[in-house]
Amino acid sequence: MTALNFKNKTQNQQLQSQKKEDFLVIDGVNKIYPTAEGPYTVLDDINLKVREGEFICLIGHSGCGKSTLLNMVSGFNKPTNGVVWLQGQPITEPGPDRMMVFQNYCLLPWLNVFDNVYLAVDSVFPRKSQAEKRAIVREHLAMVGLTEAAEKKPSQISGGMKQRVAIARALAIRPQLLILDEPFGALDAITKEELQEELLQIWSEHQVTVLMITHDIDEALFLADKLVMMTNGPAANIGEVLEIPFSRPRNRRRIMENPEYYNLRNYALDFLYRRCAHLEE
Numbered sequence: 001m002t003a004l005n006f007k008n009k010t011q012n013q014q015l016q017s018q019k020k021e022d023f024l025v026i027d028g029v030n031k032i033y034p035t036a037e038g039p040y041t042v043l044d045d046i047n048l049k050v051r052e053g054e055f056i057c058l059i060g061h062s063g064c065g066k067s068t069l070l071n072m073v074s075g076f077n078k079p080t081n082g083v084v085w086l087q088g089q090p091i092t093e094p095g096p097d098r099m100m101v102f103q104n105y106c107l108l109p110w111l112n113v114f115d116n117v118y119l120a121v122d123s124v125f126p127r128k129s130q131a132e133k134r135a136i137v138r139e140h141l142a143m144v145g146l147t148e149a150a151e152k153k154p155s156q157i158s159g160g161m162k163q164r165v166a167i168a169r170a171l172a173i174r175p176q177l178l179i180l181d182e183p184f185g186a187l188d189a190i191t192k193e194e195l196q197e198e199l200l201q202i203w204s205e206h207q208v209t210v211l212m213i214t215h216d217i218d219e220a221l222f223l224a225d226k227l228v229m230m231t232n233g234p235a236a237n238i239g240e241v242l243e244i245p246f247s248r249p250r251n252r253r254r255i256m257e258n259p260e261y262y263n264l265r266n267y268a269l270d271f272l273y274r275r276c277a278h279l280e281e
């Protein structure tokens with residue numbers, strides 16, 4: 001290899017690794033809503049870098065602006081100042097490279113499980129044959145264990161199953177970024193734990209980058225690589241980012257036996273309930 005080729009190869013590797021480091025960049029973002037009482041600053045100077053393939057959880061008191069922030073990443077809402085970059089491109093509108101999953105599932109009640117997923121696949125891959133699209137739907141329903149429920153309507157399945165459909169639908173269109181807004185908030189504890197484990201499995205297999213809002217510190221410590229802790233609004237920002245060091249694949253019992261788990265948990269609780277306590281608390 002010539003010296004020039006070697007230099008080019010090294011530069012290329014550096015570029016690739018920089019692209020992975022700066023997969024998602026939230027750069028000096030703030031959000032101000034006009035209200036009858038005057039401008040209301042919800043978020044002030046938010047800066048965050050997310051690596052490709054990272055699992056990020058976002059925590060903060062109700063109303064601090066977590067959904068507002070994720071809506072700016074999804075493209076449904078625009079920053080007043082600053083830019084959100086995805087792979088070097090500014091986000092200006094929603095796109096199939098970013099899929100959102102909400103607490104309330106958002107399934108179409110008149111379509112069965114299969115067709116709820118098919119509709120999304122069809123709208124994003126109109127050029128694929130029907131057979132290919134049906135295969136994608138089947139693959140993703142199987143991934144969340146819903147092959148048997150394909151013909152059922154949303155009203156005929158449980159909350160956990162509905163959330164599995166929503167996750168399958170989001171992943172079926174192969175997003176680069178999966179955005180989850182309190183996805184397990186409405187589920188009972190056992191279903192929630194099952195779905196957390198499935199989500200981790202899917203995340204590691206699909207190598208998708210995840211941004212997830214949660215109110216549950218234990219959930220964040222089990223799932224995330226980093227826990228982004230937001231200060232209270234108005235003019236909320238990122239107070240601290242906690243690195244979660246547990247090795248993967250994660251085992252809930254082993255994590256809970258680790259003294260570091262309780263250190264991190266107490267640290268996050270202290271941040272939320274002492275350093276960022278609501279005045280009325």
Ligand SMILES: Nc1ncnc2c1ncn2[C@@H]1O[C@H](COP(=O)(O)OP(=O)(O)OP(=O)(O)O)[C@@H](O)[C@H]1O
Nearest residue numbers: 033034035040042061062063064065066067068069
């Ligand atoms: N269109 C709007 N106009 C004015 N204020 C708004 C608008 N949308 C949201 N807000 C305000 O912005 C703040 C942040 O709302 P947001 O839903 O992002 O908070 P959150 O942290 O996700 O809350 P929760 O945890 O309760 O879901 C709230 O005070 C909310 O009332």
